[in-house]
Amino acid sequence: MAVETSENGNGSASLLDVRGLVKYFPIKRGFLRRTVGTVKAVDDISFDIREGETLSLVGESGCGKSTTARSIIRAYEPTAGEIIFKTEDGDSIDLAQLSLVEMRPFRRQMQMIFQDPFSSLNPRMNIYEIISEPLLVHGIGSSSEREDRVAELLRVVRLRPEYMRRYPHAFSGGQRQRIGIARALAVNPRLILADEPVSGLDVSVQAQVINLMMDLQDELGLTYLFVSHDLSVVKQISNRVVVMYVGRIAEIGTPEELFDSPKHPYTAALMSSVPKPHPSQRTKRYVLEGEVANPANPPTGCYFHPRCPFATDQCKVEVPPLVKSKDGRYVSCHRADEIELTVN
Amino acid sequence: MLAFFIRRIIYAIIAMWAVSVISFVIINLPAGDFVTTYIATQLATGNLILEAEAESLREHYGLNDPVYVQYAKWFTRILRGQLGFSFEFTEPVRIVLERNLLNTLLLGTFTVVFIWVVAIPIGIYSAVKQYSVGDYVATFLGFLGLGIPDFLIGLVALWLILDLTGFLATGLYSVEYRTAAWSFAKMWDLAKHLILPVAILGTAGTAALIRVTRANLLDELKKPYVTTARAKGLTEWQLIMKYPVRYALNPVISLTAYVLPFIISGSVVLSFVLDLPTIGRDFLKALTAQDIYLSGAVILFSGWLTIIGTFVSDLLLAWVDPRIRLEED
Amino acid sequence: MVAGAQSGAESDAQLVGESDFEAEVEVMSQRQLIWRRFRRHRLAMAATVIVALFYSIVVFSDFLATNDPEDIEAARQYTPPQWLRLFDGFKPDLHVCRLVGSRDEFLRKVYVKDCDQKVDVQIFARGYEYKLFGLTLDRHLFGVNDPEVTAEDAIFLLGTDVQGRDLYSRLMRGTRLSLLIGLTGIFISLIVGTMLGAVSGFYGGFVDNLIQRSIEIVRSIPTIPLYLGLAAAFPADWSVERRFFAITIVVSLFAWTELARVVRGRYLAMRQEDFVTAAIVAGANQRRIIFRHMLPSFYSHIIAASTLNLAFMVISETTLSFLGLGLQPPAISYGTLLFTAQNVQTVALAPWLLIPGIFVVVLVLALNFMGDGIRDAADPYGS
């Protein structure tokens, strides 16, 4: 599915270009651990991330959004596909082709923020050791320079530098998430992959972290790949959103486009399912029938067709490609141009 | 379930083969071959064996063959039921084993029953009334039972009984019943004699089972399905017995098949202290006399029994757990 | 939507308040936290003290002994224990009561305690010569201050055996040997277990499968018959040292499986942890991830498993030697000491011969409590 995605004038604007990314996990059984099947966690997806923007991956659990992020940063080995990254020097390099050792220098340019503020910090290391680790492994600075850098980073994420000798267990969830952000910022990366960074936090703390992330983006010119299942958060933070369903992309668009005039029936259902923020907006919901498809044994054709009210015979056999629709949006639906969808 | 079953059978066969190799190695470890041992025993009883005769014996048993051929021959003989000759008892190994088989199985079975009957209620109580005095007592006794070697308990018990009553509580039968035919009187005599060894043999198992039951049940009691059951209006005991106890005991009960062979092999040491007429006692005699065919056979069969027991336990566990039983593959 | 919405922009700049944590907890490392949790475990603490005492016996066994453990005194066979008395009336005076031996009508030796005749016991008394840290010494913690003491004047705190050897001094020696076997065994199983566990977890796939199946097979072999069979197969004419190592290997034969299982399990669990992914993403290499991030998280689990293994090994040695299949005289261990009490009639005659059994039980219990305590402290949520 070679979609020409890096547009908006000159192709140079995209920092990361994912083309035909595939990640299958084998299901192993039996005495000889034979592979008896595959979980198609990410099944041929393409999108790009432009410099300075926040691109969000949304979808329900098991849709492959986290796997996508982890494959991009090579925490998982992608099964197939290209991950073209534009380096600081302006070169384009396919990260998927690199060995893990070759990958190491590029890790300075892309870092990750994790969901669980408890398990993402090594409980046996203090804050200084945690934040300075990326500096240490890349051999950046002397130990006193690293200490200054950690102090600076702590101030950047609004924590007291004096606390750098303390251990993670002394901090609350929101504070730990700030520590995780400081670690990600340590090597001045250009791309940050945030995997559900606020879903482990109390709601009253979420806004602090989101605001911090948006401020840092403005101050440091960061690019975010933001993975979340929380559509409200996604709407708040993103420039563009990729909607995923069972390992495939349903639709790509700006939050306004997707939330106000979805093109894909799944997007519409998803948006309609989000609870309204005020009781006066209670409406009859568009309740999606049936269950999410099993990525180990997905249906034929469009994965969404068994639940889709608009499905035709074509949908049952033919996989819809992700194509540019008439008004310049990307949708993978055979009937995108025929059907009218509204979210309430 | 079928794939699971086949996988388990393959494991079991490999394990049984591994045990046979180990047994063979043990048989062949002592310096010299068994003909040397045989000559020595014969000499001790006053029989002189000529060098030629020894050589023909070696030929007959294939002792001049390469090791793997010896193993193959030995193994095929075992499979045909020819277990060899016991020098210590001067009769075929098979006869020696059969003589005390019943006693051994009786002792093992009663011990398993004893362990379940004592340990499971205590384990359940201990978990449900966590941190109560009874729980502490049970936990401490459990540790004690695990920490004291069987033979020590046996010795102390024997000594105390001897000291207090002047009665030497050894053996499984009183002298007058030792060779008598089975009768109610003999069974009653056996029952009296079984109490001490069963209790001692069961101590460690009971202690272990109390700990396992308690730990499993404590884990289960925290699970959300217990809260669901409570919210239905069940009484505390009804719900504990129906749900978490079922969960906690599934693995425990399925272990029955696995525990029996362990108890039989574990009875070796106690049989020695209490002079019980079991295969274990014969085994120990065979070991000290380097009676290789008998000891090899015991090691082989207790190993095989255990492997079969493990296999049956796994199947039972799979059977009681619908998640495994109904797995499609 | 809401009147009077607050402006929260500046509140982000608010720094972490001091009041957020208790002053005591905040700077503690994970190791300190584990230690603190462990200290709260009273029983485990007491057990640790006991284990430490046992290990001091390993080092100072000769210093603690009163008589030469090898000395045979046929004239003093089956002497009952002479309890150490600290006071004479109300006057502090370390002594034991003299035992007067005679023969009864069956010509058996009987001893009568005569507390009018005191045998003085002194601190740092001179006794038989021994080596400690390369020095030849003859001072003992306490004893009768005379290297050439006669049997009549010697003290036998825990009585004597059939050959009139001092059980107390032999027990000090036996502790040394039994614990050394355990320690050597732990060392072997630690190396084999952690290596195989690490390899199994790290490489996965076929290697993992092979190692896991081997562990299952080893675990399904009944321990006692195999131990006995192997021990019995050692030639009777082996030297004490050779037998020592052979028995050590036998007792560590099964102990490695548990360690391998623990290490592999922890390794696999750890690999899923986000902080390990974070280290990968940071660009750390394999070595740093394993040694800096993963291993420190299972130290305590390995220590706990080893402690429990040690108890198992002490029991195994004792049982084997008790049956005459493990260590053999003249080696002195718990097992060989109990070997002299194999017979109930002997026990009835000289019950103090079972005292080594009490040592075994106390040691094994202490190791169990300590191991459990470490495990609980290392992993408060259960493993």
Next chain:
Amino acid sequence: MTTETREPPAPLDSGFRRNDDASARIGDASARNDDMSGGDDGVSARNDVASGGNGDSPVAGDAILSVRGLETQFFTDEGIVRAVDGVDFDVLPGTTMGIVGESGCGKSITAKSILQIVEAPGRIINGEISYNPRPETNSSTDLLSFDANSNEMRAIRGGEISMIFQEPMTSFSGLHTFGNQIDETLRLHTNLTKQERFDLGVDWLARVGIPNPTQRMHEYPFRFSGGQLQRAMIAMAMCTNPRVLIADEPTTALDVTTQAQILDLLQRMQEENDMAILFITHDLGVISEIADEVTVMYLGKVVETGPVFSFFDEPKHPYSKALLTSIPSMFTSSRERLPSISGSIPHPQNRPMGCAFHPRCQSFMEGTCDVREPELASVNEAQEVSCFLYEE
């Protein structure tokens, strides 16, 4: 996907929590759902208990469940945790009371306290829970006067007041078939025969929208998906026709599309069975979708309670206001910086002096908020708030 807005309820005319408009609202709601009307039951075994169909509006001012001064504490090794620290609220018949709060605010413990199923080391220390299934007769009983294991309390649990939980996957026993587990509930609370119980179970599975219900009765929970299990749990809770359903974060573990299905189902069940729902959640969006009344909790205390419209239109407590403005919604515009609440929730053991919210409060008044504890008091005929801003 029509747009149909609900009218805000008419202003209430007295200090009483009147519920005159309850039936109107229900009628309204059923209109929204007429295309979903499930299979007509006809099997309902004992719907005669405290019946009162949709038409009989309850006598004014009577809550079916009224919680007063509830205190539940946990006696841990580290000290006493006051998980629920004096909680008051009322649940009116046929309506949904939403309890909203963040982690550690005691909302789940409050729910479990009502049924007296708080796990050790937790204990209910104080309080009164009046259950009044027949408001017209005014025959209320204090549930806390019953022993937790008494027959009376067990008859209430699962019979009169049912509960559903957050984790559908672990809330069923994996070793028993679903049929076995629903049968148990029916056996405890009805006198039906085995066959009748089975038929009723099948009927309820069908009603909550599970395909092949007869076959499903014989299946084990691991064969159900998460959403189906939550439906099955609702069926199990509803099969005894309870007067009150306590839903403890029933949609938190579910995806948003499944959440929508479950919320729909719960509303339909409420209409069909005329029961009150106590809905516990941390999600204000869910509250705005389903609740008629809202109670906001913070660190074991109620900070505000009142009708859902008043809460969303005119939140009184600074914490409520902050929550409403700091959480993004589908209607906040993109890339907008939201005001945020500073600091984090204290550990329940390090509860701040005075008003527990004062260290994070924008309206903090020194010398008052950090010294005294505010009481829950009426600020108008509908809302009650515990804040010194409203103290006369």
